[in-house]
Amino acid sequence: MQTLTFGGVSPWLMREYMTRLGATRVDDGANSEDTYTLRGATVRFGYSEPVRIASVEIAQLRITVEGEDEELEHSVAAAIRLKAMRGGG
Numbered sequence: 001m002q003t004l005t006f007g008g009v010s011p012w013l014m015r016e017y018m019t020r021l022g023a024t025r026v027d028d029g030a031n032s033e034d035t036y037t038l039r040g041a042t043v044r045f046g047y048s049e050p051v052r053i054a055s056v057e058i059a060q061l062r063i064t065v066e067g068e069d070e071e072l073e074h075s076v077a078a079a080i081r082l083k084a085m086r087g088g089g
Contacts, residue, residue, distance in 0.1 A: 002065040002077040006084050007051060007058045014045055014061060017083040041067035041076040 006014075011034060018025070023038035033046035048062035063080060067073040 002073045004063040004065070004077055004080060005048060006061045006063070009061045009084055010059070011045065011047070011061065014063070014084070017080065018043065021079055021083060038076050038079070039067075039072065041065050041072050043076065043080070 015025075015034060018034075018036045018038065021038055023036040023043065026035040026037060026042075028035055033044045036043045043063065043065050045061055045063040048060045050060055051058045065073050065077045065080070067076065
């Protein structure tokens, strides 16, 4: 299993990224996290504990990627990282 954490990425934005990557949403009804399938792997995401710096709080989105093998998990995680990468400025 691969676990990724992104600060400042909202669930609606990650849903858009998943759609652009060609993922299919899975509605399991029992889970509060968003669940998708992408390239044969299962991708789940939801909020984790925010980062607090003084009076500023930054939301954290935790993503897990589970596949049949480690190579598939790494490939899917890399695609998500590239999609979520944004330049500062």
